[in-house]
Amino acid sequence: MVLRLHRFWIPLPRLISPQRGAPHSRLRRLLATAWLLLTALLCAWMARPAAAAPPSPTLLDVPLTVKENVGVAIANYPVSAVIPLPQGAYTNPLQLGMAGVPSQVEVLEHWPGDNSLRHVQVHFQATVPANGAVVYHFGDGGPLAPAEPVSLIQAGAALTITTGPLRLRLNTAAFNLFDAVWFDANGNRIYEAGEQIVAPHGQNGGVFTPRAGAGAVQYDAGRNDLAxxxxxxxxxxxxVRVEAPARFVSTTNHLHGFAARIYAYAGQAMLKVDYQLQNSDKTVVRSWPLYFESQRLDLRLALQGNPTPALWPGQRQRSHPQPRQRRVPGPGDARSLRHLQPARPDAGLFRHPAGWHGARGLPGHQR
Structure with missing residues (x-):
C-alpha cells in the first residue's frame, strides 16, 4: 500500500494482520498509528510557507567632517576617505556613496570567507568656508553622478583625459609628464589651438642630474621601459600611474627610476602629480648608491597674449612682463612665496599651506 504526497511516494507498512487476533496485532496497530503521524508531520513540513528573505542591512550613515584650517575657503575641492564596513553587509560598491554630492567608490579590501566589502575608498568634492567645517554623510544610497564626468580615452601611445575645463594628453611611449594640455577658457569644450598651454617637448617632465662624473643628464622622456x-x-x-625601474650597471652608468601618478578630477582645471624618485635596482643584489645633484620637473608653457601671473592661495595677482626666478617653498617650509617686481620688491606676498604652491600665466619656461 502506498500514499502519494507532493510527488513523493512513501511505502507504508502492512496495517492489518492477515489473521484476526494474531499475536502482536496491538503492536502492529501502534506502529501503523505512529507511521501515519509521521506522514502527517511530513506533509505539514512540505506545505510550509517559503522562508522570509533576510532583512536588508541596517541603513549606513557615516559622518565625515571636512575642516579648513588655513583660512582660505574652498569650493568643490577633491577629498578622499577610507571607510571600514561590517562583514557580510555589502558586496557591490555601487550600493554605496555620498549623500547629496557626486562620489566615486573604490574597493580596497574584501572580508575573507564571504568576500564582502571590508574597506572602500570614497572620492567626492567638498565646499568649506574659511576656517570652517562641513559634515558630509557616506551611506548605502548609491553614488550620484557628476554633471560633467572626467573621461579617459586611449589611442595608441596617447592617453587623453578630459575633466571639462581641462584636457590633458599623456605620452605613454615617451613620458614627458604632460605631453599637451588645453585650458578651455571660453567654455565651449572644443579645446582650440589658441587654448593650448603646454606643447610637446622631449625635455619636458622629469630631469635628473647625476653627481659630477657619474654620467649625463637623464630625461624621463628618453625611457623606453615604461609600465x-x-x-x-x-x-x-x-x-594614471607611470613607472620606470632603476638600472645599475656601474658607478658611472646608474639610471634612476621613478613612479609618477597623475590625478585628474571631474569639473576641475587643476591636476595633482605625485612623483617618486627610485634608486634601487631590483634586478641586482648590490648596487651603488644613487648620488645626484638635482631632480626636477620641467614644463615649457605655450601661453599667448599678455598673461597675468597668479600665485595661490591669495587674493592679489600682479602683472609681470618678464618671467622671474622665485624660490618656491617645499613641504614643511612655512615661509612666504614672494613675487618680485623691479619697482616694488615686496609686492605680491602670499602665504600658503606647506607643500602646496603653484603659478599660472607666466610666459616661457617655468619649473
Missing amino acids: VTVEQSGPLVVV
Whole structure:
C-alpha cells in the first residue's frame, strides 16, 4: 500500500494482520498509528510557507567632517576617505556613496570567507568656508553622478583625459609628464589651438642630474621601459600611474627610476602629480648608491597674449612682463612665496599651506 504526497511516494507498512487476533496485532496497530503521524508531520513540513528573505542591512550613515584650517575657503575641492564596513553587509560598491554630492567608490579590501566589502575608498568634492567645517554623510544610497564626468580615452601611445575645463594628453611611449594640455577658457569644450598651454617637448617632465662624473643628464622622456597603469577611471577621479625601474650597471652608468601618478578630477582645471624618485635596482643584489645633484620637473608653457601671473592661495595677482626666478617653498617650509617686481620688491606676498604652491600665466619656461 502506498500514499502519494507532493510527488513523493512513501511505502507504508502492512496495517492489518492477515489473521484476526494474531499475536502482536496491538503492536502492529501502534506502529501503523505512529507511521501515519509521521506522514502527517511530513506533509505539514512540505506545505510550509517559503522562508522570509533576510532583512536588508541596517541603513549606513557615516559622518565625515571636512575642516579648513588655513583660512582660505574652498569650493568643490577633491577629498578622499577610507571607510571600514561590517562583514557580510555589502558586496557591490555601487550600493554605496555620498549623500547629496557626486562620489566615486573604490574597493580596497574584501572580508575573507564571504568576500564582502571590508574597506572602500570614497572620492567626492567638498565646499568649506574659511576656517570652517562641513559634515558630509557616506551611506548605502548609491553614488550620484557628476554633471560633467572626467573621461579617459586611449589611442595608441596617447592617453587623453578630459575633466571639462581641462584636457590633458599623456605620452605613454615617451613620458614627458604632460605631453599637451588645453585650458578651455571660453567654455565651449572644443579645446582650440589658441587654448593650448603646454606643447610637446622631449625635455619636458622629469630631469635628473647625476653627481659630477657619474654620467649625463637623464630625461624621463628618453625611457623606453615604461609600465603604465590606469588605477582609477572615473567618473569623478582618473588616476594614471607611470613607472620606470632603476638600472645599475656601474658607478658611472646608474639610471634612476621613478613612479609618477597623475590625478585628474571631474569639473576641475587643476591636476595633482605625485612623483617618486627610485634608486634601487631590483634586478641586482648590490648596487651603488644613487648620488645626484638635482631632480626636477620641467614644463615649457605655450601661453599667448599678455598673461597675468597668479600665485595661490591669495587674493592679489600682479602683472609681470618678464618671467622671474622665485624660490618656491617645499613641504614643511612655512615661509612666504614672494613675487618680485623691479619697482616694488615686496609686492605680491602670499602665504600658503606647506607643500602646496603653484603659478599660472607666466610666459616661457617655468619649473
